[in-house]
Amino acid sequence: MKLKSLFAGTALLLALSLTGCSGSVEKGLEYLEAGEFESAAEEFQAAAEKDKDAAEAFRGLGIAKWELEDYEGARDAFKSALDNGADKTGTLYNFIGCCDLRLGDPSSALNYFNLGISQEGNSEELLQEMKFNVIAAYEGMEDFESAKTKLKEYLEEYPDDEQAQKEMTFLETR
Template identity: 50%
Template sequence: MKTGRKKQILAALLAAACIGLAGCADAVEDGLELFKEAKYTEAAENFQKAVDKGENLGEAYRGLGICYWEQEDYEKASEAFQSALDNGTEKTATIYNMLGICEMKAESYKKAAFYFMNGQMKEGASEELMQEMAFNEIAAYEADGDYGKALQKLEGYVAKYPDDEKAAKELAFLKTQAPKE
């Protein structure tokens, strides 16, 4: 996903969460404004204040997760996103994709594949995000050494996205790695 587009999506994700709340807490609103200004450390402090006060926990944790994500602290981002899900934030494809990427960074490939798979089951995601998650799921299986599962998923992926040249090359490679039946 391109960086500019990613930032727009993340800002929209936070804004939608805040708008959806009847009377969004000041700390969450302040965090959102700081996030829009790319002041991720300060934004995270505001989201943490909301968490500490027990206000809008799902949205506060989601905001924390996105701030940590932007700072490339994937371990904290993963914890915050999981807390957001545990505290009632909407279970979106975007959050599951971000969780999957966090787990890939932690080399926890089975968990990553689980999150990418679950993200693909969510409605309302763009086709671009669905394709990204499908490819990420394949990458997780491959990184875990499960070449058979990766090959199976990649064959379906290439059938659905035949113009993806990178995937076609990966398919040729995986055919040499996967166990023969």
């Protein structure tokens, strides 16, 4: 199963939410927006090491690492953002869950997706993405019955999702 991913838009929105930041964080944002993820990671790492806007720096570092497909680095950075006072948002939890899925830890991913779903202020698109990712986590754990149950609930809520309809066809063969 493929993850549903709205990451490009989510990453940009998350990056734009980093306001009132130090120079290194601002420079990191510029690099992110330009698609220069290595340079962005370096700037955010420098800001985090200076303890200047550490939560924002770690969030930015997580985005840069995600874009570089360094999922372990991204997960660690997002967790550090939370440890340094970042708001506990569905977006952060979704990123951590997706990192865990990519790293082969669907059980941990499921936990983070559920934490994300429980947060207030999630957009409908983000909620839909996280609910779909819950199904991916169950599949990753080879718990196909739970995946089917969650997919049926998902399709009741989002009946026009063609990817989910195809996924149901797949799960019915399990």
